Amino acid sequence: MAKKKSILDFHNMKKKGEKVAWITAYDYPMASFAEQAGMDMILVGDSLGMVVLGYEGTVPVTMDDCISHCKAVRRGAPNTFIVGDMPFGSYHTTDADAVANAVRFLKEANCDAIKLEGGVRVASRIKAIADAGIVVIGHIGLTPQSAGVLGGFKAQGLYVDSARALIKDALAVQEAGALALLLEAVPPELTEFIAKKLTIPVYSIGAGLPCDGQLIICGDMLGMFQAFTPKFVKKYANVAEVITNAFKEYVDDVKAERFPEDKHVYHAKDSKEDFEKLFQEFN
Numbered sequence: 001m002a003k004k005k006s007i008l009d010f011h012n013m014k015k016k017g018e019k020v021a022w023i024t025a026y027d028y029p030m031a032s033f034a035e036q037a038g039m040d041m042i043l044v045g046d047s048l049g050m051v052v053l054g055y056e057g058t059v060p061v062t063m064d065d066c067i068s069h070c071k072a073v074r075r076g077a078p079n080t081f082i083v084g085d086m087p088f089g090s091y092h093t094t095d096a097d098a099v100a101n102a103v104r105f106l107k108e109a110n111c112d113a114i115k116l117e118g119g120v121r122v123a124s125r126i127k128a129i130a131d132a133g134i135v136v137i138g139h140i141g142l143t144p145q146s147a148g149v150l151g152g153f154k155a156q157g158l159y160v161d162s163a164r165a166l167i168k169d170a171l172a173v174q175e176a177g178a179l180a181l182l183l184e185a186v187p188p189e190l191t192e193f194i195a196k197k198l199t200i201p202v203y204s205i206g207a208g209l210p211c212d213g214q215l216i217i218c219g220d221m222l223g224m225f226q227a228f229t230p231k232f233v234k235k236y237a238n239v240a241e242v243i244t245n246a247f248k249e250y251v252d253d254v255k256a257e258r259f260p261e262d263k264h265v266y267h268a269k270d271s272k273e274d275f276e277k278l279f280q281e282f283n
Contacts, residue, residue, distance in 0.1 A: 002038065003079070004078075004079045004080060004081060004112075004134050005040055005041070005080075006081070006112075006147065006180050007081075007112075007113065007135050007180070008199050010041075010212075011055065011083075011179070011238040012202070013154075013201070013203060013212070013213075014115055014200075015124075016035055018147065018157065018214065019202065019213045019214070020040045020041065020190065020201065020212060020213025020214075021039060021040050021041075021065075021214060022040055022041035022042060022043060022083075022203070022213065022214075022215050023039060023041060023042060023043070023215065023216055023217070023218045023221070024042070024043045024044070024045040024047060024126075024215065024216070024217040024218060025042050025043075025218045026044060026045075026048045026051065026052050026069045026072070026073065026218075027052075027069065027072050027073065028072045028073070028075050028076035028077070029075075029076065030076070030218050031072070031073040031074075031075075031077040031080070031120060032076040032077060032078030034076075034077060034218070035076065035078075035079060035080045036081065039077075039080060040081065041079065041081045041082075041084060041205075042073055042077055042080050042081070042082050042084065042214070043079065043083045043115060043215060044066060044069050044070045044073050044111075045085045045115075045179070045217065046066060046075055046084055046085045046086075046087045046144075046145070047144065047217055048060040048061060048066075049061040050183070050225070051217065051219040051224075051225045052069070052072060057116065057144065058087070058088060058144045058145055059130060059145065061087040061088065062087060063087060063090050063101055063104060065087070066084060066085060066086075066087050066090075066105075066148060067084075067104055067105065067108050067109050069083045069238060070082065070108075070109035070111055070147050071108070071109045071110075071205070074108065074109055074110050074111070079184045080107075081112045081113070082111045082112050082113075083109070083111065083113045083137060084105035084109060084111040084113070084115070085114070085115050085116050085149075086098070086101060086102065086105075086114055086115065086116040086117075087145075088145045088257075089253060089273045091116050091122065091125045091129075093125055093164060093233050095125055095128035096128075097179050098116075098128055098129055099128050099129055099132045099134075102114045102134050102136075103131045103134070104144040106134060108215045109244040112164055113131075113133060113134070113135035113136065113137055113138070113179075113180075114129065114134060114135070114136060114140065115136075115137040115138075115139055115182065115211050116129075116133075116136070116138070117139045117140070117143035117144075117145050117169065118138075118139070118140065118169075119138070119140045119165075119166070119170065119172050119173055120168060120169055120172040121170020123172045123173070123175070123176040123178070126138060126173060126177055126178050127176040127177050129177075130176065130177030130178065130179075131177065132265060135179050136176075136177060136178040136179060137178060137179065137180040137181065138173035138174075138175065138178040138180070138181045138182065139181070139182040139184065139246075140169045140170060140182075140183060140184075141155075141156045141157060141166060141180065141183045141184040141186040141207065142156050142184040142185035142186075142206070143184065154185070155186065155187070155206075156184075156206045157186040158187060158189060163186075163187075166183075166186060166190060166194070167190075167193070167194060168195070170183075170194045170197070170198060170202075171197070171198075171282060174198050174199070174200050176272075178200065179200055180200050180201045180202070180203065181194070181198060181200060181201070181202045181203070181225055182202075182203050182204075182205060182210070182215060183202060183203070183205070183207035184204075184205045184207060185205070185206040185207065185209045185230075185232065186206075186208075186211055187208065188207065188208025188209060190207075191204055191207040191208045191210055191211050192208070192211070193211035194211075195210060195211040195212060199201035201213065203215055204232065205217075205232070206230060206231070206232030206233075207232075216233065216234075220233040220235070220238070220241045221233060221234065221236050222233060222235075222236065222237045222238075222273045223235045223237055223238035223239050223240050223241065224239045224240050224243075225240075225263075226240050
């Protein structure tokens with residue numbers, strides 16, 4: 001069984017030019033599959049609000065939701081680096097609240113790190129959490145929790161002015177003490193510059209190839225989440241179609257009495273006569 005990687009391993013991988021592969025997953029089975037496949041990291045993202053809980057966005061997701069799913073993922077992947085995603089409202093009030101909620105991920109769910117969205121505006125939160133001895137991963141670019149301010153789920157940094165702001169955010173995240181950075185939906189030209197500029201690992205979700213590794217949501221790559229598919233997703237399977245067809249076949253079998261077959265039932269051990277006597281007792 002492979003040894004669980006640490007944040008130091010990820011920093012060494014950056015130095016060596018070795019790419020990190022990680023996914024966003026939310027439950028025990030998916031986490032166990034990811035570990036078996038040799039995944040470097042698993043993010044338990046607040047995207048569970050849409051992918052698992054059926055919300056229209058990530059804002060309704062609570063700390064308790066995240067902790068519960070992190071616990072399940074840890075049980076499924078005991079030897080994989082697990083990142084807990086700080087949900088909306090968990091770090092937006094004070095540094096102290098941010099630290100307290102970050103601590104919950106480690107104490108209650110045995111996570112290895114936390115992730116939070118924002119750059120310059122959350123620098124004090126990052127510093128406070130990092131000063132508490134917790135590994136922080138920053139997240140800038142398209143930040144779903146603030147999608148309303150960004151005008152929706154749109155790519156960021158496409159123009160010089162917005163790219164400049166993102167570079168400032170990236171530098172602020174690193175200076176505040178984050179030990180890795182996630183870029184979402186930004187052009188690869190900007191990703192490459194930031195990845196070379198920063199000493200910490202820089203990862204992409206829809207931010208192109210020239211960085212230190214890639215993240216993708218399991219429901220997207222497996223074709224399970226059907227509400228929409230981001231431009232940057234490569235579908236490696238169409239699990240929704242497989243599951244739907246299996247459900248349809250099951251419904252048809254039940255209606256036509258093709259299921260259960262004899263091999264699917266448990267037959268009585270005593271004789272038919274003994275059971276007939278039993279039934280007569282109640283007639």
